[in-house]
Amino acid sequence: MGYTLRLVVTPHCNFKCFFCYREGTACRESSLLSCEDFVSLVKNFAAIRPLTKVRVTGGEPLLYRDLVPLLKALKCEFPFLDVGFTTNASTPDRLLYIARVFSNGPLFLNISLPSLQADKFERITRSSRYSEVMSSIERLIAEGFTSNVSINFVFMPGMNDSELPAMVDFAQTNNLRLKVICLTVNEFNRAEIDSFGIKPSEESLIRDKIKGLGYIQVGSAQTFMKGKHCVKVVNCFAHQPIPYFEMFKTFRIYYDGRIGISGDYDGFIRPLDLSDPRKAITNILCDLEKYVKSDTSQEVTNG
Numbered sequence: 001m002g003y004t005l006r007l008v009v010t011p012h013c014n015f016k017c018f019f020c021y022r023e024g025t026a027c028r029e030s031s032l033l034s035c036e037d038f039v040s041l042v043k044n045f046a047a048i049r050p051l052t053k054v055r056v057t058g059g060e061p062l063l064y065r066d067l068v069p070l071l072k073a074l075k076c077e078f079p080f081l082d083v084g085f086t087t088n089a090s091t092p093d094r095l096l097y098i099a100r101v102f103s104n105g106p107l108f109l110n111i112s113l114p115s116l117q118a119d120k121f122e123r124i125t126r127s128s129r130y131s132e133v134m135s136s137i138e139r140l141i142a143e144g145f146t147s148n149v150s151i152n153f154v155f156m157p158g159m160n161d162s163e164l165p166a167m168v169d170f171a172q173t174n175n176l177r178l179k180v181i182c183l184t185v186n187e188f189n190r191a192e193i194d195s196f197g198i199k200p201s202e203e204s205l206i207r208d209k210i211k212g213l214g215y216i217q218v219g220s221a222q223t224f225m226k227g228k229h230c231v232k233v234v235n236c237f238a239h240q241p242i243p244y245f246e247m248f249k250t251f252r253i254y255y256d257g258r259i260g261i262s263g264d265y266d267g268f269i270r271p272l273d274l275s276d277p278r279k280a281i282t283n284i285l286c287d288l289e290k291y292v293k294s295d296t297s298q299e300v301t302n303g
C-alpha cells in the first residue's frame with residue numbers, strides 16, 4: 001500500500017471551529033518552509049517510500065501564499081499522484097480561481113462543512129462566512145467540478161448529528177462525495193467540546209444511520225454506496241495513532257520543518273534536518289515505523 005503525505009502549509013485559519021484538532025500546530029512558528037522546500041521533501045519522501053497521495057492542509061491552505069505554485073509543482077513532478085487540498089471554502093473567488101487553473105487534471109478538494117444551517121454553522125465555526133462557503137460550493141457545482149469535490153462533515157452528537165440525513169441528501173443531490181468524520185477529541189479541543197456537552201461520535205452509530213438511509217456497505221467498513229453516490233465514514237482514532245497509521249500510512253510534514261505520523265496525536269513529531277533531507281527522512285521513517293511495529297507486536301503479545 002502506498003503512503004499519504006499531508007503537507008501542513010500553515011497553522012493559521014480565518015475560522016475558529018471549536019472542535020479544531022490543530023494536530024501538531026501547537027509548536028511556535030520558526031522558519032517557515034517555502035514551496036520549494038515542500039516539493040523537495042515530497043520528492044525525497046517519494047524516493048524512499050511509495051507515495052500515492054498528497055493532501056495540502058493547515059490551518060486553511062487558501063491562506064498560504066504559495067498554494068498555487070506548490071500545487072503546480074506537485075502536479076508537474078508527480079503527474080500520477082493523487083493531489084488535493086482541504087479547505088473551509090470561505091473565499092469563493094480564490095477557490096474557483098484554483099479549481100479553474102487545474103481544470104485539465106484532477107485536483108481533489110475536500111470542503112469542510114459542519115452544518116447546512118447558517119446559525120449552527122456560525123456557532124460551530126465562529127465565523128460569519130456561511131454564505132461565502134455555500135457560494136463556493138454552488139459555483140464549483142455550476143462550473144462542473146463536482147467529480148473532484150468531497151464534503152467533509154464532522155459528526156458531533158448533540159450539535160449536528162440530526163443533520164446527517166439532510167447532509168447526505170445535499171451531497172447526493174449535488175453529486176458530491178461525502179465523508180462523515182467521527183469527532184476526534186484531543187488535548188487541543190477537549191475543553192471546548194466538553195463546554196458544549198458534546199460526546200465523541202461512535203463510528204458504528206454513524207454506519208447504522210447511513211445504512212438506514214438506504215446505503216449499502218461495500219468493500220471496507222468505511223464505504224457506503226447508494227446507486228452511484230458514495231459516503232465514507234472516517235475515524236481518526238484519537239490518541240490511537242498506531243491503528244490509524246497502520247490503516248492509512250499517513251505522514252504529516254509541517255510548515256516549520258517537522259514530520260510526524262497522522263492520527264491526531266503529537267507524540268511522534270520530529271524535526272527534519274533540511275541540510276540532508278533524504279537522510280533525515282530515512283532516519284525518521286525507520287524510527288517511527290520501528291516504533292509502530294514494536295507497539296503493534298506488544299499489543300498482540302499482551303492481547
Ligand code: SF4
Pocket residue numbers: 013014015016017019020021022058059060087088112125
Ligand atoms: S476550518 Fe479547519 S483548520 Fe480552520 S478552525 Fe475550522 S477545523 Fe480548524
